[in-house]
Amino acid sequence: DAGVTQSPTHLIKTRGQQVTLRCSPKSGHDTVSWYQQALGQGPQFIFQYYEEEERQRGNFPDRFSGHQFPNYSSELNVNALLLGDSALYLCASSLVTSYEQYFGPGTRLTVT
C-alpha cells in the first residue's frame, strides 16, 4: 500500500510566479491537509480539504489556494510567490473521522 505521495520533490521558482504542488493520499483516506514547514521550524497548518471543499484554514493569505479532486487527491496553488514562501510543503491524509494524519515526504520549494 503506497502511503502519501507528493510531487514534485523539489521546485525552484522566481518571485512573482505561480506554483502548483500535488498530493495523493494514502489509500482509503478521504481528507487532505497541507502544511508549510520553514527551515528549522515546525509545520504550520495551511488548510484542509474534505469532500472537495475547504474545511478549515490556517493563518495564510488568499495567495494560497487548493483543490481536492473526486479521487481525493489534492493540489496546493500559490500565486505571486514571495521569497518567504520558500519552505518544505507537507501533505497529510486522514479519515475525516480520525485524528491520525499520515504525512508525505514533502515538496521543497525554493523561491529566488
Add this chain to the structure above:
Amino acid sequence: GNSVTQMEGPVTLSEEAFLTINCTYTATGYPSLFWYVQYPGEGLQLLLKATKADDKGSNKGFEATYRKETTSFHLEKGSVQVSDSAVYFCALIYNFNKFYFGSGTKLNVKP
C-alpha cells in the same frame, strides 16, 4: 488558543544515555497529543500518541504520558541509539481538525 512549546535543541547525547524532551501545551478543551519524528530529508512519521489524560503512548522504546494537571507530554527513552538521531516534534490536535506543532527538537546521538 492552542499551542505547543517544546525544549530547544539541539540535544546531544552519547549512545545508551537517557533522553527527555520536554513538551507543554495550551489548549481549549481536551486535545489529543502526539510525537512525530523527522529523519533527514524525510517527512514526518508518527512516533506515539495519547488521546486522553493519563494515557501513556509508547513505541520503539519511546514513551510519553499525557499529564493534564501539568499540561505536559514529555518524551522519554531509557537508552538512545545513534539511529534515533532526528528532529522530534510534539503536536496536538483538537476537534479532529488541524495539528498544532511545536518548533521541533533536534537530537544528536554520538557513538
